[in-house]
Amino acid sequence: MRTVDLIHRKRDGEELAVEELQFLIDSYTRGDIPEYQMAAFLMAVYFSGMSDREVSAMTESMLNSGSTVDLSAIPGIKVDKHSTGGVGDKTSLIAAPLAASAGVVVPMISGRALGHTGGTLDKLESIPGFRTDLTVDEFRALLEQYNLAFIGQTLDVAPADGKLYALRDATATVESIPLIATSIMAKKLAVGLDALVLDVKVGSGAFMKKQVDARRLAQMMVGIGRRMDKRVQALITDMSQPLGYAVGNALEVMEVSQTLQNAGPADLTRISLELAARMIYLGKVAKTLDEAREIAQANLLDGSGYRKLKEVIQAQGGNPQVLDRFDLLPNATGAQEITTARAGYVSAIDAELIGQASSLIGAGRNTKEDTIDPAVGVILEVKVGQKIDAGSILCRIYYTGEEHLEEAAELVEDAFKISQQPVDERDLILEVVS
Amino acid sequence: MRTVDLIHRKRDGEELAVEELQFLIDSYTRGDIPEYQMAAFLMAVYFSGMSDREVSAMTESMLNSGSTVDLSAIPGIKVDKHSTGGVGDKTSLIAAPLAASAGVVVPMISGRALGHTGGTLDKLESIPGFRTDLTVDEFRALLEQYNLAFIGQTLDVAPADGKLYALRDATATVESIPLIATSIMAKKLAVGLDALVLDVKVGSGAFMKKQVDARRLAQMMVGIGRRMDKRVQALITDMSQPLGYAVGNALEVMEVSQTLQNAGPADLTRISLELAARMIYLGKVAKTLDEAREIAQANLLDGSGYRKLKEVIQAQGGNPQVLDRFDLLPNATGAQEITTARAGYVSAIDAELIGQASSLIGAGRNTKEDTIDPAVGVILEVKVGQKIDAGSILCRIYYTGEEHLEEAAELVEDAFKISQQPVDERDLILEVVS
Numbered sequence: 069m070r071t072v073d074l075i076h077r078k079r080d081g082e083e084l085a086v087e088e089l090q091f092l093i094d095s096y097t098r099g100d101i102p103e104y105q106m107a108a109f110l111m112a113v114y115f116s117g118m119s120d121r122e123v124s125a126m127t128e129s130m131l132n133s134g135s136t137v138d139l140s141a142i143p144g145i146k147v148d149k150h151s152t153g154g155v156g157d158k159t160s161l162i163a164a165p166l167a168a169s170a171g172v173v174v175p176m177i178s179g180r181a182l183g184h185t186g187g188t189l190d191k192l193e194s195i196p197g198f199r200t201d202l203t204v205d206e207f208r209a210l211l212e213q214y215n216l217a218f219i220g221q222t223l224d225v226a227p228a229d230g231k232l233y234a235l236r237d238a239t240a241t242v243e244s245i246p247l248i249a250t251s252i253m254a255k256k257l258a259v260g261l262d263a264l265v266l267d268v269k270v271g272s273g274a275f276m277k278k279q280v281d282a283r284r285l286a287q288m289m290v291g292i293g294r295r296m297d298k299r300v301q302a303l304i305t306d307m308s309q310p311l312g313y314a315v316g317n318a319l320e321v322m323e324v325s326q327t328l329q330n331a332g333p334a335d336l337t338r339i340s341l342e343l344a345a346r347m348i349y350l351g352k353v354a355k356t357l358d359e360a361r362e363i364a365q366a367n368l369l370d371g372s373g374y375r376k377l378k379e380v381i382q383a384q385g386g387n388p389q390v391l392d393r394f395d396l397l398p399n400a401t402g403a404q405e406i407t408t409a410r411a412g413y414v415s416a417i418d419a420e421l422i423g424q425a426s427s428l429i430g431a432g433r434n435t436k437e438d439t440i441d442p443a444v445g446v447i448l449e450v451k452v453g454q455k456i457d458a459g460s461i462l463c464r465i466y467y468t469g470e471e472h473l474e475e476a477a478e479l480v481e482d483a484f485k486i487s488q489q490p491v492d493e494r495d496l497i498l499e500v501v502s
Numbered sequence: 503m504r505t506v507d508l509i510h511r512k513r514d515g516e517e518l519a520v521e522e523l524q525f526l527i528d529s530y531t532r533g534d535i536p537e538y539q540m541a542a543f544l545m546a547v548y549f550s551g552m553s554d555r556e557v558s559a560m561t562e563s564m565l566n567s568g569s570t571v572d573l574s575a576i577p578g579i580k581v582d583k584h585s586t587g588g589v590g591d592k593t594s595l596i597a598a599p600l601a602a603s604a605g606v607v608v609p610m611i612s613g614r615a616l617g618h619t620g621g622t623l624d625k626l627e628s629i630p631g632f633r634t635d636l637t638v639d640e641f642r643a644l645l646e647q648y649n650l651a652f653i654g655q656t657l658d659v660a661p662a663d664g665k666l667y668a669l670r671d672a673t674a675t676v677e678s679i680p681l682i683a684t685s686i687m688a689k690k691l692a693v694g695l696d697a698l699v700l701d702v703k704v705g706s707g708a709f710m711k712k713q714v715d716a717r718r719l720a721q722m723m724v725g726i727g728r729r730m731d732k733r734v735q736a737l738i739t740d741m742s743q744p745l746g747y748a749v750g751n752a753l754e755v756m757e758v759s760q761t762l763q764n765a766g767p768a769d770l771t772r773i774s775l776e777l778a779a780r781m782i783y784l785g786k787v788a789k790t791l792d793e794a795r796e797i798a799q800a801n802l803l804d805g806s807g808y809r810k811l812k813e814v815i816q817a818q819g820g821n822p823q824v825l826d827r828f829d830l831l832p833n834a835t836g837a838q839e840i841t842t843a844r845a846g847y848v849s850a851i852d853a854e855l856i857g858q859a860s861s862l863i864g865a866g867r868n869t870k871e872d873t874i875d876p877a878v879g880v881i882l883e884v885k886v887g888q889k890i891d892a893g894s895i896l897c898r899i900y901y902t903g904e905e906h907l908e909e910a911a912e913l914v915e916d917a918f919k920i921s922q923q924p925v926d927e928r929d930l931i932l933e934v935v936s
Binding site for chain 2: 079239
């Protein structure tokens, strides 16, 4: 088998065989295929795509490229949740405790912020003392005791993915649907999951700008799961405006706390409950999805989810009191109000621009080496559809230093569109793929 | 300027600026851009193509990547000829002496065989003593004295091309029209040419299988020439059957000698005369193309071209008597006749299969490291359109060893198609691009 022939055939739109993809991934991981051949292959995939059979084969090779985490000794059905990333997307911190408090085992493997989107790990680390660098044994013990634990992608799973991702990042091949699907699924399935709920975001603040792309990605990932006997469901949800009001790590933890006490934003509450319900349903705690929805709702209303998150924060070394006393979280030192000169209706809040502004003042990172300022971010005062008067506050930027503040303020101002006509409400949950 | 952004934009079909392509080629040649980024860029070019402005900019950067050969001290107009490669294509060895004997200065930079196509350098080296590894000073001196000299691509010109070609070869990006155009033109224009005649081959035996691709390649190369103030004309010629009768290095030298004595095959004579005429016209020896054609014809009939080749063979260390006494050339030790069982008309002789067969028994090379057997090859006994009886000899395979002989014979048998109906003649010169 010659690598150049495989590149050639993929370039010409042919389907590669399972063992050919296996050869590519195995040889590349071992260092037997040079980076430049894999780079050409990835660009050929970008243009020629991959069949469902190919993405399944590639995923399987990637997840077999390193060790896998065996959770079979832990009783119960293991269900993880993954979001493709958005702005203000803190649903993991709400849905996971809700599902865990209902009896689902939730081994949460979380990522970090990159570009304009946030990462669950960074949000958790804004809680003083919180540790995400667990060993596998610690992770297992926490899961057994609490049904829920949060761990970083520090596990030695799917090393092929790490190597491929770095290469994609340098060769403009990140935005390939089959490559995104294999990357997500290889990492997730390398941890002994039984089921997975996916939140595929679509809109200006998401990686996928078009619903047709989001659908294709969701279908691919659900298909990979099916071929590997894992139950996978995907929601396609709107990310044209930030989710909830808070964008920024500690600010989002505060909003999580409010939401788990049933005092959060309607959009965030709605998506989090639906994700939790799907996790509860796939976790076989409920026989029907409707029953699962009732359980999720009940665990929100009676505070079970809230208490579960507190428990896990304490178990992972954090101070659980932060959920009640926000002054214990890192706090910004300054706030700048952004106001509108015109009255009307908020017709759009560009999530990508809000995310970029927030990242610029320190809430995100542009390269993996950047450090995060947990205190800073943006809190919206309005959402799309809302009627506003001239002079209204649109949002506040919370900062700790004035570097980039002006630039961030300009981005935020550009993000808001005001129209004279009332605005139709956009659906929040656009599709379900299962 | 970030390389990944340039890859990204090329991937998305955007046109890159002159200085962006310059940055890419310069940095890559210096080793500042890693192979994997250039590999991804090349695959993006394969899919997204390049504008005429882009190929010109890339060619200029490539030819400026190393030293250039200055021939300005030599009086006269310098005109080279380049073929994109075919089977039995020995026109350089005929057209160049015809043009040189008419007063055009012809600095012939020639290549070697690769795959199923032959190379002028290998043909010349079948002549005992012939040296192609000239120094630049020797090359200049020969040009001044004889108007003609043959040199290999050993000159330190366009090093970016050598590096890029090796990468393309390993990443399935050889067959990209803009990349082929830039590669040819950078090497050619790095030698102080005033004009260039291109022979773009199309058909089963050529690199370009479709006329539309051959035309696009020809147009690109002519356009690059125009932007750099060089006069470039391209013929698009048929390569569906081998050119002439002889395929194989020494065998082709014999056919060259016959053709320069006006006793060669009609197709080979016709194309060689037309190429020579274009060289004479671009070399401003004649005012019109028709006048140039008359000069080429006259120099064939009066033996000037034949004597010119003899002179140059002697000047480059070879034995000029080989053109009269073919037994002085390397000769095969065995010949195998391929006959037809059926009577009818020869409707096709697949040039690629004949080329592969010839290469298989030693006339060509599959990797750059293979050595050539100058004696072996195939001599056709018939051409397309010819009426044949059952039992007729279609061709003879000339070999020195029996390894691969059987396999070669099978390829050759497959190459001939016999039909019961008379066959329409195919045009030899399909188009002129200028």
